[in-house]
Amino acid sequence: MMQFMLLFSRQxxxxxxxxxxxxxxxxxxxxxxxxxxxxxxRKPKMSSFLEWKDVKVVYKRYASLYFCCAIEQNDNxxxxxxxxxxxxxxxxxxxGSVCExxxxxxxxxxxxxxxxxxxxxxxxxxxxxxxxxxxxxxDLLQEDEAVEGALREIGLL
Amino acid sequence: xxxxFNRLVQLCxxxxxxxxxxxxxxxxxxxxxxxxxxxxxxRDIPARxxxxxxxxxxxGLVIYSNPSTACQDIKTPPNRTEYSSYNWIVLIARLNxxxxxxxxxxxxxGYNAVIVHNxxxxxLEPMSVKDSTNISxxxxxxxxxTGSFLKDVYSYEEGYFVLINDLPLNFNTHLLLxxxxxxxxxxxxxxxxxxxxxxKDRRRQQRxxxxxxxxxKIPTHxxxxxxxxxxxxxxxxxxxxxxxxxxxxxxxxxxxxxxxxWLTKNRRVCPVCKRKVFAADERIETDSESDSDVDDSTxxxxxxxRSGTQGGTFAHQPENPFWRHLHLNQQHHQRHDSQSSNSSxxxxxxxxxxxxxxxxTETEVDADSTNNIDATSWTVFLVxxxxxxxxxxxxxxxxxxxxxxYTVNLSTDANEHCVSHINHCLVEQHARTVxxxxxxxxxxxxxxxxxxxxxxxx
Ligand SMILES: [Zn+2]
Ligand SMILES: [Zn+2]
Numbered sequence: 001m002m003q004f005m006l007l008f009s010r011q012x013x014x015x016x017x018x019x020x021x022x023x024x025x026x027x028x029x030x031x032x033x034x035x036x037x038x039x040x041x042r043k044p045k046m047s048s049f050l051e052w053k054d055v056k057v058v059y060k061r062y063a064s065l066y067f068c069c070a071i072e073q074n075d076n077x078x079x080x081x082x083x084x085x086x087x088x089x090x091x092x093x094x095x096g097s098v099c100e101x102x103x104x105x106x107x108x109x110x111x112x113x114x115x116x117x118x119x120x121x122x123x124x125x126x127x128x129x130x131x132x133x134x135x136x137x138x139d140l141l142q143e144d145e146a147v148e149g150a151l152r153e154i155g156l157l
Numbered sequence: 158x159x160x161x162f163n164r165l166v167q168l169c170x171x172x173x174x175x176x177x178x179x180x181x182x183x184x185x186x187x188x189x190x191x192x193x194x195x196x197x198x199x200r201d202i203p204a205r206x207x208x209x210x211x212x213x214x215x216x217g218l219v220i221y222s223n224p225s226t227a228c229q230d231i232k233t234p235p236n237r238t239e240y241s242s243y244n245w246i247v248l249i250a251r252l253n254x255x256x257x258x259x260x261x262x263x264x265x266x267g268y269n270a271v272i273v274h275n276x277x278x279x280x281l282e283p284m285s286v287k288d289s290t291n292i293s294x295x296x297x298x299x300x301x302x303t304g305s306f307l308k309d310v311y312s313y314e315e316g317y318f319v320l321i322n323d324l325p326l327n328f329n330t331h332l333l334l335x336x337x338x339x340x341x342x343x344x345x346x347x348x349x350x351x352x353x354x355x356x357k358d359r360r361r362q363q364r365x366x367x368x369x370x371x372x373x374k375i376p377t378h379x380x381x382x383x384x385x386x387x388x389x390x391x392x393x394x395x396x397x398x399x400x401x402x403x404x405x406x407x408x409x410x411x412x413x414x415x416x417x418x419w420l421t422k423n424r425r426v427c428p429v430c431k432r433k434v435f436a437a438d439e440r441i442e443t444d445s446e447s448d449s450d451v452d453d454s455t456x457x458x459x460x461x462x463r464s465g466t467q468g469g470t471f472a473h474q475p476e477n478p479f480w481r482h483l484h485l486n487q488q489h490h491q492r493h494d495s496q497s498s499n500s501s502x503x504x505x506x507x508x509x510x511x512x513x514x515x516x517x518t519e520t521e522v523d524a525d526s527t528n529n530i531d532a533t534s535w536t537v538f539l540v541x542x543x544x545x546x547x548x549x550x551x552x553x554x555x556x557x558x559x560x561x562x563y564t565v566n567l568s569t570d571a572n573e574h575c576v577s578h579i580n581h582c583l584v585e586q587h588a589r590t591v592x593x594x595x596x597x598x599x600x601x602x603x604x605x606x607x608x609x610x611x612x613x614x615x
Contacts, residue, residue, distance in 0.1 A: 009453065062457035092458045100453035 002080065002121035003055055003070040004031075005114070007103065010064050012036050015103055016110055020121030039066055049077045060084050064100045087117055090131055112138060184272070184299065185214075185320040186311045193331075196317065197306070201272070201297040202281045206289035207260060214322040215270050215295065217244030218313035222263070228254035233266045243318060244269035248307055251276045256296070257286040264294050270321060271296035274304020297321055367425035367434055374436035377413055378402045390429050391415035407432045 007016035014032060023031070038052065039059050050057050052070070058080040059068035067084045071077070090113050091098040095106070103110050116131040118124060125131050151157045186197040203210060218240060223232045227249040234245035247268040249259045256273060263271045271294060273284060279300040286292070299307070311317040380386070380396040386404075388395050389412045396402065401413040407427045416428075425434045 010451070063455040063459075064451045064453050065457060088457055092456075097456040098458070099456050104453070 001072055001075065002083075002118065003072065005070075005118075006032060006035065006066075006068045007110075008032075008036050008066050008068070009100060010040070010061075010066070012040055015065065015100065016107060016114075018111070018114055018118075020118075035068065035070075036066075039068060048081060058084065062088055065103070083118070083123055086126070086128070087114060090117065090128055093128060093132055094135060109135070183322045184297070184303070184307075185322055186307075186317055187320065189316045189318060192318075197311065199299060199303040199306070200281060201299045201303070201321070202283050204256070204260075204284040204286075204296040204298065206257075206284070206286050206296075207271075207292045208295040210295050210297075210321055214320045215244055215246070216318060216320050217246040217269060218318050219246050219248055219272070219307050219311060220313060221308045222247045222249045225250040226253040227259040227262045229262070231262050231266050234268060240313070246270045246272055246319065246321070248272045248274060248304060250274060250304070255286065256284045257288065257292070260286075260292055260294065260296050263296075264292065268294065270294055272299055272304070272307065272321075273297070274299045274307070275301045277301060295321070365424045366422065367420040369421060371436035372417060372421055375406070375434065376404050378404050378410065386410040389415055391419070405432075405434050406437075407434075 001020065003021045004017065004019040006014065006018075008014045014036070017028075017032065019028060035052065035057065038050075039057070042050075044061070048058060048060050050059075054073070055070040056073060056075065056077060057068060057070050058077050059066055060081060061067075067088065069080050069084060071080050088098075091103070091110060094109065094113060095102040112135055113131060116125055116134050125134075148157065184199040184201050185195050186199070188194065188196050220234060227247070231247070234247075245268045247263045247266070247270075249263065249271060251273055259273060260271050273296060275281075275298070279302050281298060281300060284296065284298050307319070311319065378384075378401075380398060380400045380402050382398065384396070386396060386402060389402075390409070391411055392415050394412075396412075402410045403413045403416050404410045405416070405427050407430050409427050409429050411428075419428060420434060426432065427434060
């Protein structure tokens with residue numbers, strides 16, 4: 001089971017975090033800080049996998065962003081790498097040539113996509129098509145609500 | 158960096174200039190008992206005539222002249238053996254006659270140096286004379302304050318000697334060497350640092366430049382009327398017939414003589430569109446190199462032209478890593494087991510490992526291959542053209558019917574072990590798929606590879 005997923009920039013700024021295990025905030029901050037420094041210190045030619053404390057960390061860099069997952073000892077690293085790539089592909093499909101700024105400004109969408117892909121730290125939907133369909137439906141719903149809200153505000157409804 | 162170096166040189170020069178330009182000398186007073194400790198220090202000004210003060214200074218005993226202005230002949234220095242290693246310095250008051258007479262009188266009396274002190278004033282002024290011929294001893298001018306001190310407190314009878322020193326800064330000689338060493342080390346460190354930085358800078362610059370070998374591969378073009386190019390963006394001149402143009406990969410053209418220095422001496426980018434210039438066969442830089450130009454607006458996934466690292470495992474690869482391996486194995490097998498050439502063949506098409514999803518036929522093939530193992534003792538590995546992940550490329554039927562089974566030999570023992578294990582897994586996987594038809598392909602594969610790892614460990 002995946003324990004948590006972090007997205008952070010090359011400068012070490014946290015962009016996204018998803019925790020599938022319960023930790024107090026203080027510990028989360030500590031883990032995040034330590035992991036970011038550990039990974040940023042690694043050279044580009046080094047392995048994407050590392051044993052860190054009692055978890056296995058799988059990370060991959062995409063342009064300016066590091067995608068980093070912590071998994072349990074009996075999980076498969078390659079599969080995790082695959083999940084990361086799938087997530088990036090999803091983001092790319094959804095935003096269209098996604099870059100770090102997209103994720104900064106539309107972080108909620110990035111979270112929605114992640115929630116469609118992973119539930120409780122396990123992969124839930126491998127089909128990109130299905131995920132995008134679900135997100136599109138969600139967007140539509142949101143739009144409807146927004147329109148409805150606006151109409152109600154001006155007293156038409 | 159050069160600026161830095163220049164400043165350093167300037168600083169050195171400044172120190173030298175200060176050092177050389179300072180005409181003032183010092184009179185240092187030492188006690189005879191403790192000859193390293195400076196008791197007192199006075200300013201003075203050397204005369205414009207007579208001997209110059211030697212660099213190591215004049216070490217001597219001060220005696221007040223008698224009469225004090227020295228306009229007549231003066232008393233000779235006392236002739237005692239315990240003072241033979243010292244010079245005799247006479248202290249003379251100003252006024253009543255010229256400096257020339259005073260110094261000549263002192264020289265005649267056998268003194269080695271003259272100190273003239275001011276009267277009723279503490280100003281210092283350089284002494285000068287009309288005729289300085291035959292004056293061989295050095296002389297300095299001091300203030301009245303200094304004169305009275307030298308006369309009353311620091312005379313030779315009290316056990317003091319003085320050093321008339323030409324150095325503006327009084328270096329204690331036994332501290333000079335360590336100081337010089339420290340300064341030298343600092344200087345050396347700075348120089349090494351600068352050299353390293355220079356080399357690094359140069360290397361970095363070189364990386365951003367286009368090498369000549371690549372420049373030659375970028376096509377040139379003789380300008381003829383009707384070409385789509387008009388004006389060179391660098392020299393802003395319209396192209397003339399038969400001029401040599403260089404057409405960059407971004408389709409921007411410039412005069413060869415304009416663009417070549419830019420590419421080779423400055424940066425390998427197109428001056429107009431800022432796109433990087435690569436020769437046709439040049440490798441596009443990998444992450445580590447393009448580190449500097451990645452920012453938060455760089456697409457996470459770049460165009461699919463890049464090979465390898467960016468694609469997932471299931472993305473189409475330009476070269477199948479299995480292929481090479483199989484090829485090697487085949488060669489190996491042919492070399493060593495040419496006699497048992499019974500059932501080894503494989504197609505030259507690019508085989509793609511098929512993720513088994515469902516379908517009865519595959520079990521049959523599987524069973525076939527299991528038979529094969531028994532018959533030939535070769536492990537048979539099922540591969541097919543289809544490439545599918547759940548929900549995306551629904552070509553299961555195709556994979557069933559048009560499966561073009563490549564039978565592949567894996568001859569090494571370890572592989573055999575592992576592969577047979579995979580086979581086992583595949584069968585198992587199949588059993589699972591029957592019961593849970595929606596099982597995910599990629600998961601299935603990962604499971605296989607995982608079990609394979611375990612098998613390896615065993
Ligand atoms: Zn030009
Ligand atoms: Zn261009």
